[in-house]
Amino acid sequence: MYETKYHKASSADEAARLLAAAEDGKFLSGGQTLLPTMKQRLAAPTDLVDLSQIDAMKGITIDGKKITIGAVTTHAEVASSSELRDVCHSICDLAGMIGDPHVRNMGTIGGSIANNDPAADYPAAMMSLNAEIMTTKRTIAADDFFVDLFETALEDDEIITAISYTVPSKCGYAKFPHPASRYAMTGVFVSKNVDGTVRVGVTGAGASGVFRHEGMESALAGTWTADALKDCTVDANAMLSDIHADGAYRANLVKVLAGRAVASSC
């Protein structure tokens, strides 16, 4: 057994200070990726700085069409918020499809997007909803935030405090979960804004992580129906290819799920 020092931070500033003082520290939120990784000895930080008890980073605020979700809000809290469901049920549906009850009760939205696992659900929604990611240092647009596989624009000592977005006129999410892990083999979030523009965020499929599909965006801006996607193409060579599904299979899933997301949107 190796030792790890556990620190509980009560503010983001304090957390940043604790991390700076650690030899090889790591921020901990819900721990649904980091802790299994540590148990496998694939990471052995000397210090863990727990962000999950920082009150200023908790909860959901709804101001008209403007939604703000604190970074340490759990998936279960998002899934079960009836106030949020009334104005934007797709994000609640998405949160309810993540992992299993254990993951949803512990895992947080900030942890999910900071890790930027290429099969995580939230990144697709952030891209599609044109969300802003607020950190201890700045506000980052989703398009600039997700850089590559497991890589974000975050600096080592930067902490996500909240995300926010404006509810679009229509949006929907559809995913094909891996039967064991419930990770998205492919997940597609579609949204149509008040000005008629469309954004399509795809997770689980791209070899470089979450991405937007411009072909589908312009097709759906023309007609908001699943049928409008029939001539769109998805490049199989740009898809992840693994034991579960090859690139061509995932490319097809992108198209099928985009259609389902549109059909289920409201």
Added chain:
Amino acid sequence: MIPAPRERVWELMNDPKVLKECIPGCEALEQVSPDSFRARVVLKVGPVKAKFEGEVELTDKIHPESYRIVGAGKGGVAGMASGGAFVKLDEEAEGTRLSYVVDARLGGKIAQIGSRLVKSSASKLAKQFFTRFSEIASEGATA
């Protein structure tokens, strides 16, 4: 595409200092023979952070056209990783075209967790390697 003659790019590709700077996470690279090196690399992919001690070898050399760069290392309890790339240099009017093909294998625990992402992680690391290499080679050409 690197704006430098092929011979020069070949030289850089065999320079341990350049290799050390290009291998993502390489903390130390020590030459043990003309074509082999001992390396210490910190592999960081998402939550995984493992330190590997291993060897880097240059094989199948065809001067100054192509070689295979192969790395293999043990990361303690994490498992083992090996990977390589076949690198080819083509002379063109504007300089030297560099192309490569990557393969990677993992074993032990890191493979259980990592297999979902081995291929894409390997190509990401290779991309970092060759992007950095092109930068260095281009700088060297203008300096």
